[in-house]
Amino acid sequence: MPGCVHVSHMSALDSKKDASNSPVVTWKIPHVRVGVGTLVFKRDKDGKHLVLIGKRKGSHGEGKYALPGGHLELGESWGACGSRELEEETNIRIESKSWRIAFVSNDVMPKDRKHYITIFLQVLLPDENPQEAKNMEPNKCEKWEWRLFQDLKDTLKPDSLFIPLKHLVFHSDFVPMQTSTKNGAHMVFSG
Numbered sequence: 001m002p003g004c005v006h007v008s009h010m011s012a013l014d015s016k017k018d019a020s021n022s023p024v025v026t027w028k029i030p031h032v033r034v035g036v037g038t039l040v041f042k043r044d045k046d047g048k049h050l051v052l053i054g055k056r057k058g059s060h061g062e063g064k065y066a067l068p069g070g071h072l073e074l075g076e077s078w079g080a081c082g083s084r085e086l087e088e089e090t091n092i093r094i095e096s097k098s099w100r101i102a103f104v105s106n107d108v109m110p111k112d113r114k115h116y117i118t119i120f121l122q123v124l125l126p127d128e129n130p131q132e133a134k135n136m137e138p139n140k141c142e143k144w145e146w147r148l149f150q151d152l153k154d155t156l157k158p159d160s161l162f163i164p165l166k167h168l169v170f171h172s173d174f175v176p177m178q179t180s181t182k183n184g185a186h187m188v189f190s191g
Helices: 078-091 149-154 165-168
Strands: 016-018 022-027 033-043 049-056 068-073 100-109 114-122 142-150
Touching: 022 149, 033 078, 033 165, 049 149, 068 078, 068 114, 078 114, 078 142, 142 149, 149 165
Parallel strands: 033 114
Antiparallel strands: 016 022, 033 049, 033 068, 049 142, 100 114
16 A cells, blocks of 8 residues: 555664564654655746756765755744745745645655655745745755756656655646645645
C-alpha cells in the first residue's frame, strides 16, 4: 500500500532483538520531522507554469533536484516557514498569507534514517513584479533554475528528484495552481 512503512523496509536501520527475540528498530533521530517545500511558479511567455528548482548539495538527497524549503520550526505557521526558507535560500520574498496548500507527502528514507512529512505550498509570482532567484546558500544548492513543471515528469527520471518532490511529481495528481482536490474540497492556506 503506498505511503505505508513495512518493517522489512526498516530492517536496513539499526536492528536489535528484545527479550522475546522480536526485532526492535531504532532511529538515530527517533521522531518524524516536518518539512515545507515551496512550489514557486511564474508564467513563461506562452502562459505555461515554470517552477523554481535546484540541485541539492551537502545533505541527504545530495545531487537530486529539489524545491526551496526546509524544517518547520516550533510554533511557526506553514506560510511563515515557506516564506522564511524561500527568502533564506533564494532572496525571493513572499508574504506568508500568499501561500496555498498544494500537497502533503509521507517521506520515509530508510537509507538516510529519516522520516519526514512534507507540506508543499504553492504561489504564483505576479507578472508585473517578477523576482529572480539568487543562490544564497551555495554550500547547499548548486544553482536555481526555472523549468516547465510538466518537464519534471516528462524529461527527468524519478531517481533524479529528492524523495518528497518525486512523490509530488510521480505519485500524485497535482496540477500547478489548482486548489481543488479529487473529492472537491478546497485547501487554501491563509496565514
